[in-house]
Amino acid sequence: MSDNINATSRQDMITYLTQEYNENQATRKLIDEFDQDYERSSSIHWYTKGTFLYRLLNEALRDSDFDALFALRSFIVDLYKQILLEHEQFRNNNLTSRYNFSLNVYRGQAISREELSILLQKQGDYFSMQSFLSTSTNSEVAHVYSGAGTAHTDLNKVWILYEFKIDTHLNNTKPYARISHLSQYQDGAVFRIDSIRLDDVNQRWHALLSLCDDERFDLYGIMQQYAAEIIVDRVSPGFLLYQQGDYAKAREYFQKILNITSLEDREKAHCYRGLGAVAAEENNYDEAYKNFTEEYDIWHKLDDEVNRLEVCKNIGDILFYMGKFKEALEYLPTTFAYFKLKDYEMEYARICGMIGHIMDVNEQ
Template identity: 30%
Template sequence: MSNVNESKNDMIKKCREYYSGNEHELANIELFNQTYTAEDAIRWYTKQSFIYRLINKALRTEDIEALYIFRYFIIDLCTNLSLERNYLIETARKNNDFLLEIYRGARLPKEEVDKIQLNSLISINGFLSTSRNVEVAKIFAGADSHIQQEDECVLFKILVNLQSDNVIVADVRNYSEIPDEDEVLFDLGATFRVIDIEHDTEENLRNVQIVVSNDTAQHQSEYIPYIYKQMEETDVIFLFGMLLADVGEYRKSLDYFKRLLNIQLNDHNRAKVYYNLGRAYRFQADYEQALYYFQQAEILQKQQQEISCFHYARTLAGIGSVYSELHDTDNELKYYNLALEIYKTILSHDHIEIARSLNRIGYVYHQQKQYDQALEYFKEALIISIIQNQGDKENALEYYNQALKIRESILPCDHPQIAQTFYRLSLFYYEQQNYQIALQYSTKTLDIYKRKLSINHCDLKNAQDLFDKVTKELLK
């Protein structure tokens, strides 16, 4: 909590300095200081007051020092957007319509507009505000209004597949002071691909159709369901830099953490900076630098006698991940096992890090064809099919339910791996001739697979076959 209070105080101080003499904004800053809670982040951002202007300026100019100052609010905003995304997806699921069409209007210099070509990428420095209402977007584009000759009115039509794990987008209408704008807000790191360009001479608009791109989302899809569960164990000081790395902004993340090294930090926090530098370099596939910084973190943590803490275990897992990329399986297993031993002593048995560690170790053994060893880890870390192949039916239901619990704590609710567990449960109950429960799990399996897999995918076919068998038994 002290780190949170410190980061909030840093931000308030910076805002007061910037708006010194501006009584209106100083009053807003004081109101924020006295009343703000984490749940208010979206509401404050959409007010377009001092928070909106200063954070957007810092993001637009890539001012790492300013971003560090505003880390307190940025983390809250990202957290709330992720939660709101879940509500948006749930609504889409109820309506069976996962395509979101939204709009953004902008006045851009002609030289910038000329750079927008078919199949080109557009990366956003910051949060991106859009609207469900095309007429609102046209107003922001300046349609039918007099603009400077060197500017051009651009209307972006944005298509978002809400089933994609590669973007966080949220409907913030209910938080806005102007709800009629129907605002939809993208989190940091959104990247789009241009799929169509047209010029509307009647309305004097350049119409650009774009879709969310997966090009920079290699690690973001892992991050989205994970980072917000991790916050309880990670100081707010470090979360923003981690966010940059996980949305593909590796250079910015490295700059951020290297800037932190110039701030007076105790060895505990310096070790965490080294860890995050190693993490960002690993994402960049610079394994030599990644290993160096992970090992620097390990050295400091040993010196501080932190060998039984979460952060030390996380560092060991980081070293193991580098050895995995270097195909050094002996050291990979060594460090993964060291990390797992610590996790098991300090975390609950169903904690996400234990599940991830078990899965990593099991995967290494499986690749080495050491199936008995792999079995011991996979049965705790979700890969229940190995247990079934070994013929262990007696404990199967316990394993399946344990796997489902762990997977649901790690993954989005419509992830195919959750469907795999539903399928195993359905098959188990079918073999036990408990067809009503088998039907429940079989229906859940198909619901996910039909949305996530291609029509010819073998898993979808197997799930449909099982559903048909269960239904046939119920109709007898």
């Protein structure tokens, strides 16, 4: 982002924080300190400080709070980028060693009995965490920070200790990094629930989860293949909402971003991609086609061949679902070489299947 764009989003965040905590003098002092001292390279420091940013950001991600996500967009970008940098350094250091193939970290948390019931039913399946996660390498530290063992009156709550098993040699995962005794995951990281059992001694549930390679967990839907490749910028919170299935708020977010006069062409293109994806998920194919063609025109103007090929696949998909097979054939074959080169085997096979179906229909 340019300096002017970053300054605008930064001021939006400070204004939002000041209004949100207007009557909390202690937090207002922290906000003033944050405003004066914050730098992009200190995003993890401020997040792991356990202050207003930690609570506000995780609540916004969990609850799909559109206004908060928009206001915090610059901090989300900074935090993601710093975690990504630390993740790359962590993996590079780890890959040079013959040992330490796996890392176990822990997170203690109070969850509702309804959430526990869902987790128990999903043993052996996959699920995604929709917030940045702070974890500890010490299970007892995680247990203490969860508040477990303290008196509480909410009988609907149970204590659970998540044990995350990470194969550090896996590629294509969401970024994580060791920050002193803390590790961070990007929101949306995918885990397999290996087992959940009741720990009678500590009076808590214990869940064992394994971090998964994105390629092993195929998130179906017209946008999911490329979600991890979307530029991390002002548009990104909209894709967070989309991935959580909050399509109405995602649409509202993308539309609001499109009204920004300083928006760059690439950001506009990603907004149209998001709007197209939302419309496709809602089976509004005419609207999806309209937005994807808007995106296509921008990539064509920018002479961006990679993104142009990706949106060609999306347009071909939409035309196929609309039953416009002749028009779909104008787009789908052009993506063959790209998807084969990128090793997107499932997408490549799916495109072949659609073209085969069209050929069969035409012969009848």
